[in-house]
Amino acid sequence: MMAESRNADIAIVGAGPAGMAAAVTLADAGYRPTVFDMNAAPGGQIYRQLHAPQASDAVMGKDYRRGRELLDAFLQADIDHRPGSRVWWADNDASGTALGVLARGQTQRWQARQLILAGGAMERGWPFRGWQLPGVMNAGAAQILLKQGALVPSIPPVLAGSGPLLYLLAWQYLRAARPPALILDVAPARRYGEVLHQVHRAWLGRDYLLKGARLIGALKRAGVPIRQGITALEAEGDTAVERVRYRHKGRWHTQPSELLLTHFGVTPEPQLARSLGLEHVWHAGQQCFVPRRDATLAAGTNLWIAGDGGGIGGALNAEREGRLVALSLLENEQRTTAEQRREGQALLAARRRDLEARCLLERLFRLPESWLDDQSAETLVCRCESVSRGELDLAITQGGAGPNQLKAFTRCGMGPCQGRQCGESVTRLLAQRLGGTPDAVGYYHIRPPVHSITLGELAAREASRA
């Protein structure tokens, strides 16, 4: 039903730091990888729009600028970069991976001998009462607006949740002379002291800690109120957010606001890896499922995963993993030099140290696993099908014993986002109610298409092959 397939020796899904680094390393070794990315330009999440920055360096900060070297190397190398291409389907067997790609309203079928998944992370779906109201947005989404078109809120927003991105956005707004009205942090203030007691990790992670301390310091000096250790959050309003309610030190407070930007950490974007049937394991520190990878970051035969899509390590780690998977692919082809093997060893050692240091961030920004329990029963878990926590609880008492059963009982996870927003909440809820581990509970079965595709697009073949 699709046009005749095109061949890619090496296909890479994603042109963020991981995908770009893998592609550049492979191009240096004489290969010409094909890189699919759904965005109009390379860069991924962190380096979005970096080829023609919209907000100034002074607003964005130096981590954004840092991507320039990698981006330039990517743009200059001989790489078959395909922007505006969504990989909506993948199927692999011994001979490689078949990919369904949607580009400019047309479907293409590709056959790749080797595949590198570098699809990155997404902001965690984290239900609270009213999170479906217009005027609630992810903080990372608001940062996408800043990167894409130097767009900032016309009213001072409330920022709430946990994780470095929350403070980074607050700081960027401050630099743009649009400070937020209030920051609500789920992490209690004492955590900062606690992590300093993990002396070895604190030393390894000192750059992360210092960076965070600098952001928070700048916000405090500017007089932005920060409430640490909030234990509940709600958005209220009729057709859009009018008020934000939160619990701090045991008492409820109300802040009038029409814009609530939330962030509860990031998790690997799971759809392609899941639809390929790759095994996933619960990562207790990262509080999410991650695909299982071996020491060479391979997740299957001729299949690698690099970057935050394989587990959250941040942008520098993503770049490092991109180089690592390229090197292990070359090693497989018996095309590595002694120097490259040494480089690989050094990268692996650096990765180990960095991930050890990141445990600190995981501890610092740890989310309460019982959060969903504390939400009122009408809180929506599945936004697409409007399924509440209470409805899920009812289905569990009626015998719903696994994510796929709950889906069948309640339609939870059946909507167009395919469970990306509710999947891990459902796993958590079942684990709590039935007393199992997330690994024992499991996750939805994910089947293609992993991106919404219309019948017209499916039928539209390419008029001629390029």
Added chain:
Amino acid sequence: MFQRLDTAATPTRHVQVWLDGEPHRVAETLTVAAAVLQLRGWQGYRRHVDGTPRAPLCMMGVCQECLITIDGCANRQGCLEPVAEGMRIERQGGDIHDG
């Protein structure tokens, strides 16, 4: 609503789009959802099948809360479609809704 900083870093071409029948000029780097958030904000963005109002949540293709009519095609993912000269955009906040 969202506003463009007047200290934007790179000179950027603007394109004309039609939003609910009215002409507007927006930076060509924006996606449809970003343009709508700049021009009209999150109120009235779209209506969910259950009747409740909704607006973009993730801006990166994950949540499907940005569905919008583009050049006559309903339920396009507005956060993944770059704006283009002459594009017609209609919000689905009234009686057209997904489903």
